[in-house]
Every structure is written in C-alpha cells, then in structure tokens.
Amino acid sequence: MSQELSIGLILPALPGNSETFIHSKIKGLLHNGFKVSLFVAGKGDLKSIPVTVPVYFQININNKLCLFSTLIASFILHPLICIRFIKLEKLSHGNWIRGFKNLIINAHIIGKNLDWLHFGFATTALWRENLASAMGIKAAVSLRGFDIGLYPHQHPNCYNLLWQKIDKVHTISDDLYQKAVDLGLDPKTPYEKIIPAINIEFFKSNIDKDLHNPLRILTVGRLTWKKGYEYALKALVLLKNAQINFEYHIVGEGHYREAIMYSIYQLGLTKNVMLTGQISPVEVKNEMEWADIYIQPSIQEGFCNAVLEAQAMGLLCIVTDADGLSENVLDGKTGWVVPKRSPEELSKKIINILTMDDDRLNQIRKYASKRVINEFNLELQSQLFFDYYQILNLDLLSFHPF
Numbered sequence: 130m131s132q133e134l135s136i137g138l139i140l141p142a143l144p145g146n147s148e149t150f151i152h153s154k155i156k157g158l159l160h161n162g163f164k165v166s167l168f169v170a171g172k173g174d175l176k177s178i179p180v181t182v183p184v185y186f187q188i189n190i191n192n193k194l195c196l197f198s199t200l201i202a203s204f205i206l207h208p209l210i211c212i213r214f215i216k217l218e219k220l221s222h223g224n225w226i227r228g229f230k231n232l233i234i235n236a237h238i239i240g241k242n243l244d245w246l247h248f249g250f251a252t253t254a255l256w257r258e259n260l261a262s263a264m265g266i267k268a269a270v271s272l273r274g275f276d277i278g279l280y281p282h283q284h285p286n287c288y289n290l291l292w293q294k295i296d297k298v299h300t301i302s303d304d305l306y307q308k309a310v311d312l313g314l315d316p317k318t319p320y321e322k323i324i325p326a327i328n329i330e331f332f333k334s335n336i337d338k339d340l341h342n343p344l345r346i347l348t349v350g351r352l353t354w355k356k357g358y359e360y361a362l363k364a365l366v367l368l369k370n371a372q373i374n375f376e377y378h379i380v381g382e383g384h385y386r387e388a389i390m391y392s393i394y395q396l397g398l399t400k401n402v403m404l405t406g407q408i409s410p411v412e413v414k415n416e417m418e419w420a421d422i423y424i425q426p427s428i429q430e431g432f433c434n435a436v437l438e439a440q441a442m443g444l445l446c447i448v449t450d451a452d453g454l455s456e457n458v459l460d461g462k463t464g465w466v467v468p469k470r471s472p473e474e475l476s477k478k479i480i481n482i483l484t485m486d487d488d489r490l491n492q493i494r495k496y497a498s499k500r501v502i503n504e505f506n507l508e509l510q511s512q513l514f515f516d517y518y519q520i521l522n523l524d525l526l527s528f529h530p531f
Contacts (some may be wrong), residue, residue, distance in 0.1 A: 134518055135164040137243040139253045142171045143184070149434050150301075150325045151249065156180055157511030163518070168238050170253075185237040199236045200229065207240040214239070214263035221259060221290055231256045238264075245269055245518055247299075251276040251288060251309075258290045269517075272300040274431025275355070277308045278452050289313055299323055299517065301432045302453030321517050324456075326510035327437045329502050332414060336443040336494045340421045340483070343374035347420035347444070349413060349435035350427075352383030352404075357426035357449065359392055363472035364426070366396050368479060375401060380416055382407040417442040422479060427451045428469045437505050440464065440497040445490060447478050463497035 136158060144151040158165050159180060166183045188199050204211050211232060218228030232239070234256055238246070246261040248254040248270040261268035270291065281287055292313050298320035300306040310316055346365075350356045358379065368375055379389070379402065386404065393402045405416070413435075417423070423439035425448040432453040439446050446464035448454040449471075458464035465482075467474040482490070 133162055133164060134244045135166070135242060136245045136247055136518065137166045137168055137238065137241060138247050138249055139238070139257065140167060140169050140249045141253055142169055143167070149327065153326055153328075153507050153510060154514060155182060157507065157514055160511060161515045163515075166241065166243070185241070187234060187237055190234065196233050200233050203232060203236045203239055210239050210263050214259055217259035217263055231259075235260055240264075247271070249273070251291065252280055254291045254295075255287065258294045261296075262294060267296045268294060269297045269299060270295050272298065272305040272309055274301075274305065274452060275429065277305050277312070278429050278431075279355075281312050286313075292318070297321070297517070301325055302456050304453050304456065305431065321513065323510060323513045323517065324505060325432050325434050325437065326505050326507045327434055327441060327501070329441055329506050331410070332417070332438045332441040333498075334418055334442045336498055337491055338421075338443065339487070340490075343376050344479075344483070345419055345421045346375055346377045346479070347380070347416055347423050347439070348378075348425065349380040349416070349423075349439075350425070350433070351381050352379070352385040352389055354385055355427060355429040356385075357428040357451075357469065358385070358389050360428075360470055360472050360475065361424055361426040362389075362392050362396055362398060362402070364475035364479070365398060365401065367472060367476035369398070369401070371476075371480065373480065373483070377402045378405055378416055378420070379403070380405045380408060380413060413438075414442070417444060420444055422447065422482065424475065424479075425449065425454060426469075426475060427454065430454050432457055437501050441501045441505075443494045443498055445482055445493060446497065447475065447482075449475075458497075459500075463493065463500055 140151070155165055166185065168185050170187045188195055190196060214232055215225065215228040218231055219225055222228070238260060243264065243266050245267045248257070250273050251270055254270055292315060295318060298309070298314065298318055300320060300322050301324055303322060306320060306322065348361065365375065365377055390404065393399055417439055421444070423436065423444040423446045425433055425436050427449055428451055430451045430453065436446055436448055436454065436457050440463060446458050448458045448464065448466055449469035450466050451469045455466045458466055460466040465478050467478055
C-alpha cells in the first residue's frame with residue numbers, strides 16, 4: 130500500500146463479544162496496514178476489543194463545567210476546524226446553538242489525524258454529518274439493519290443531510306442499499322456491498338449426519354422483538370399438535386426474556402424449549418454441533434452472522450424473508466426462506482424437511498457449507514475493506530463547500 134491510511138470508526142458503544150462483524154473488520158484493517166481509531170458514545174469494557182487500538186469516548190454532556198471547558202479547549206487547539214464546523218452547522222440547521230452543541234458532542238473526534246471517518250451505523254452519523262467536511266477528510270457510512278429498516282420510520286427524513294455529505298456507502302445487503310435509495314440516498318453515490326464474514330476454521334463440523342429424535346432445533350440471537358421468537362414458538366405448537374417430538378434451544382440474552390419465558394409457559398412448551406442465556410463462542414459452537422435445524426424467525430434483520438455459522442456447521446437452515454436474510458440463505462439451495470410472521474409456513478417447512486431423503490439433505494448441507502467457506506470468509510472481507518478505502522482516496526483535503 131502506497132500510503133498508510135488512518136480510519137476513524139464511529140460506534141454507539143464498544144463492540145461486544147457477539148459483534149463479530151466489527152471485530153473482524155478492525156483486525157483486517159490492521160492486518161493490511163491501516164491505522165484504526167474507535168470513537169464511541171458510551172463507556173465500555175476495553176477487554177471486549179480483540180486487538181489494541183486507540184479508543185476515544187464522548188464526553189459526559191450532563192456535566193456543564195466539562196461542556197464549557199471542552200468547548201474552549203476545542204477552539205484553542207483546533208480553531209479552523211471548529212469555525213468550519215460551526216459555519217456548516219449554521220447552513221444546515223439555521224441556528225448557531227445546535228452547531229455549538231454538536232461541536233461539544235464531537236470534541237473527542239475533532240482534530241484527530243484521520244483520512245476517513247466511517248460511521249458504523251447510519252444512526253451514528255446523526256449530529257455528525259458535517260464533521261468530515263470540517264476536518265477535510267472523507268466520510269463513509271455502513272448500512273447495517275435497524276438503522277435503515279426501522280429507525281427512519283420512527284424519524285422521517287432523518288438522513289436527508291447525511292445523504293448529501295457522504296462520500297461512500299457500505300452495505301451488508303442489496304436489500305438495505307435499496308431501502309437507503311428509497312429513503313433518499315443518491316444512486317450515484319459510490320457504494321460497495323461487503324457482506325459479513327465468519328471464522329470458517331472455527332465453525333466447521335461433520336456435514337454428513339442424521340436427524341435426531343427428538344428433533345433438535347436452534348436459534349442464536351439477542352432476545353428482542355426483532356428476532357420474531359413469538360412466531361417460532363407458535364410454529365412449534367403446530368409441530369407439537371402434529372405429534373412431532375422436538376427440543377428447541379434459544380441462545381442469547383436480552384430485555385425480551387421475560388416475555389419469551391411467559392410465551393413458552395402459556396403455549397405449553399416448557400418441556401420442549403430451553404433458554405441458555407449468554408454463552409461463550411465455544412459453547413455456541415457446541416450448541417450448533419448438537420442441533421439438526423437452525424431457524425431464524427426474525428421480522429427485521431440486517432444479515433445475521435449466526436445463520437452463516439450454522440450453515441458452515443452443516444445445520445439445515447430456515448430463515449424468514451426479513452431484509453438481508455434471503456441473501457444469506459438461497460431458498461431451496463442452501464436452506465429455505467419462508468415469509469416472516471408466518472408460523473404456519475415455518476412449521477410446514479420443518480415437517481417437509483423430515484420427509485426429505487438423506488441424500489437431498491446432505492446436498493443442501495454441503496452446498497451451504499461450501500458457499501459460506503468460499504464467499505463469507507474473513508480473508509475475503511479483509512481484502513474488500515482494503516479496496517474500499519483505496520477508491521476515492523485522491524484529493525483527501527477537499528471538503529464540501531459551505
């Protein structure tokens with residue numbers, strides 16, 4: 130690489146153990162000679178980051194003394210950037226107060242020696258749309274899922290300014306990119322689809338295996354409404370009514386746990402369903418080795434690494450058509466795609482799998498595993514991000530006019 134580029138990743142918080150996409154991206158960038166800095170809104174456990182990189186935290190906006198001193202320090206240390214930022218904010222929002230407020234919010238970023246400012250989610254670009262222009266660097270944004278599929282419905286037109294200020298877009302699926310275009314993203318804005326990747330050396334298993342009795346079903350994911358667990362449980366009631374023996378493990382933790390537990394009780398599934406809680410990656414792999422079928426009943430989903438891991442492990446995967454899931458699993462080839470919010474279709478597909486011959490099931494398993502190994506590996510993802518930042522790297526000192 131002719132120039133060592135410096136990338137600033139803007140995240141809502143330090144990436145947790147389950148956020149393997151961000152972990153692998155950071156590792157890949159460092160491996161390819163990039164400098165990486167993390168800018169996060171809240172505190173967190175630095176041990177969750179797999180490598181050592183500089184981390185800068187947003188100041189506590191509730192501390193008025195800290196706000197004033199931060200504002201003064203920013204103007205003393207970086208006067209030109211601060212003035213440019215305030216002017217851009219005035220042009221964008223029509224008042225000075227918001228400009229000064231946003232300057233304080235972004236004080237931990239202003240003045241850092243960066244070539245690219247990359248917003249890890251579209252939502253992390255809010256209140257920062259003018260920041261890269263003021264700093265004279267390039268701006269990129271990742272489209273990850275809820276930020277495009279959900280947030281704009283709650284906050285209409287929230288990205289209008291962002292679409293004007295961004296130099297390049299990263300999406301994890303064609304579906305999310307098209308949604309962004311529908312929300313106002315200019316189709317002429319350069320973009321790249323870089324899909325999630327997994328550690329294929331870790332997630333591998335014996336592909337040829339027989340289905341168990343009782344049938345072993347698995348889902349891995351946070352316990353939130355977006356994952357659609359209530360529809361999975363209703364589908365399992367239909368299996369139970371059809372006299373099919375099964376066990377269902379849900380791996381993950383979240384604020385929706387109580388609601389799921391009550392649904393399990395109310396639907397009479399306490400002997401069939403187990404919530405494992407949050408477990409280690411090794412234990413997740415053990416669960417996948419235990420299971421026969423993996424289901425992802427989500428009603429909103431960016432892409433889902435767990436589905437990739439399940440395919441690599443030789444599980445028969447059924448996912449809904451929520452957002453990028455239908456690009457994750459190829460219907461009838463690497464697994465099956467059913468309509469979201471349809472317990473009937475989900476249960477029918479599980480029953481259909483039980484009637485398939487072993488050769489057909491092994492064909493599905495092998496093709497799914499091969500596709501993940503070839504197309505969703507960390508090496509490929511690392512190379513794609515390397516290329517991503519090389520394009521548009523000319524004229525780094527240019528910024529949007531104000």
